[in-house]
Amino acid sequence: MKKAIYPGTFDPITFGHIDLIKKSLNIFDQVIVAVSDGNTKNYLFDANEREQLIKNALFRDLKFSKKKIIVTSFKTLTTDFCKKMRSNVIIRGLRATSDFEYEFQLAGMNKKLNSLVETVFLMSDPENQIISSKFVKEIIELNGDIKKFTTKSVIKSLKYKFNE
Template identity: 70%
Template sequence: MKNIAIYPGTFDPITFGHIDVIKKALKFVDKVVVAISDGNQKNFLFPIDERVDIVKKALFSDLKFTKKNIDVITFNSLTTDLCKKYKSNIILRGLRAVSDFEYEFQLAGMNRKLYNKIETIFLMSDVENQIISSRFVKEIAQHNGDLKKFTTKSTIKSLKERYA
């Protein structure tokens, strides 16, 4: 039986912090399902279909990850329902700073209450990527700053096109 982890997020856009979490997870799971949320709580820079395309280009074209270990999907349901659909009992979450922990701790508890077979695994990105957030990447892009240390080439191209 395959060990599958669900990595939910908005990925608006994907950053090296997200990518670190995926790399680390692939050391102990057989497959990571990058689940891109189309929830209505946020105003997204990129629509869902573009976010999927950006994530796929970053992972498979820029970084040459193998498609057999990673699926990129969209969802607009509870993460626990997605776990049931993919027969996964692992939710991956990235932690950047202590400030992330309280929200993530509550979310993990709620997910566990919704589906008691779920384990949330928290992973930290490498030190040089812990400060990166999609929000900051978008702000830097909006002001035509240098994004090379924060995300992949194809993602930078998409950001520049959006803010042109």
């Protein structure tokens, strides 16, 4: 079985992320959506909340198969997580040329850390390339409509979080 790791912060998951998950499922037997629990960012949702948001979005809202997708969090180097999950493929998304330099460096560092790991770059469909978690949070904070950017359960959780 060929499986791939799709790591990210997913704070929150968007249709851009979901588009890459769909594309990954066309290539790999199983995709592990790996929620990074690193301490370098100020997250709106903690790792457990992000993990639950992803599960709700994928399995409840969109009815994806639980057999083909695993959602979990990790606090290690991505390459160490790959080893633990017995995968040698990392999925990364590219939206614009501005993403490429960072992603290129990250793929190079991951290759230096574990020469068996390959990074596969995927692009979301054009209508999803502009979506970012940062913009989604800014729009909802200003009472904007984000139905075109993420699922119903994520929207509900975001509204709750900003009205606490």
